[in-house]
Amino acid sequence: MRQPLVAGNWKMHGSRAMARALSQAVVRGTAELDAIEVVLLPPYVLIPRVSEEVADSAVVLGAQNVATAREGAFTGEISAPMLREFGCRYALVGHSERRQLFGETDALVAKRALAALQEDLRPIVCVGETLAEREASETEDVVLRQLDAVLSAVPEAQLGQVVFAYEPVWAIGTGRTATPEQAQAVHALLRERLHRLGAEIGRRARILYGGSVKPGNAGELLAMPDIDGGLIGGASLVADDFLAICEQAALRRE
Template identity: 50%
Template structure:
């Protein structure tokens, strides 16, 4: 799977141009996902209905509905044709104080609404340099592994995004990325060999067309969660092709 996270970027016109560039491309389909900002989700409904793209949201509210000004519920996201939602992204954790407990609660809400979840995990540069990278990632996975059912895990994708490589131009080497992906696979296997086998583990962190092929050729890397490069349709297509 190749998933594009547009973050807080785009416009009506640029989204239309991106969709036009992606139309009738050979790589589009069940394994290509795009997660635009909330206001532009509606522009993707034709592409989703035609099976050209999967659609996801970048977040959802914990609450089901009610007096929560500015929030967007999981049910609303599903109503707009989304199949996936990104939860636990490092920017949500760092900038908005989202804890592992809150991420788990949001996952439960999303799953109950029929959404699949991309659960993001990853360490900071300081944590990696101190030798704590694996323990940080294990802690971010722990609640989901302990408290979600096997059926829930059938609806999950894990995305490893080293925080030090997001939007910085730095990318983990293929060996660094594979090492952490193998560790994540081991954490899943400790819960269930079947879950470890069936769960896609994506790599994210300044993925581009120059680095994609070597990253994706690693044994435990099942695709990418692509940030800035996904805003450029031509560049995104090259990553998908890789």
């Protein structure tokens, strides 16, 4: 069975004190949840603080993005080797906020994913449709286009290191959540596409769900056969809420 993964995307929130307290609470609260993998994705400037707090635990550190180049004249970018040096093992790429607010294209997202893999960082690749695209019955076309851009760039031998995340844009931070059935349908679609590359790739690939996941709806979502965990936004900033979701993910493995 695929190991469930719960990743907390703090977005642009936090301070040194908050990072310390929240990281410590997550480390304590997940100490016995060895059935799942827990990843924290703080803002860049808080990575050193979080790295210190999770160093001797099973909690894994990640970044919210990664540059396409190893080094050079790329003001404002942070490279994969830099992230590795501070203990990161994952990098989020293609989040809808990056796509919509900063104009990141499918091609750029694919380059970021490949850059992460080349430095032994595991990319968490986000795909998802807007409300207008869903209402126009374009969900399948959109998410498969986004997925295929990554699949065409990443060598097949490295696909096992990639985590995928379906985040319907209309459900991110809106309080609206895809029903378990809606989410499962898209997850199954993504897995079927991965199956075409090989049965083992499709079987092993972890696909997370994100979009207003809370303790109250996590159980139903995580019970779906093709949902392997959650990419958690707002609820990851509240220790009790995040830990409740982690506990429900652990139940999925039992």
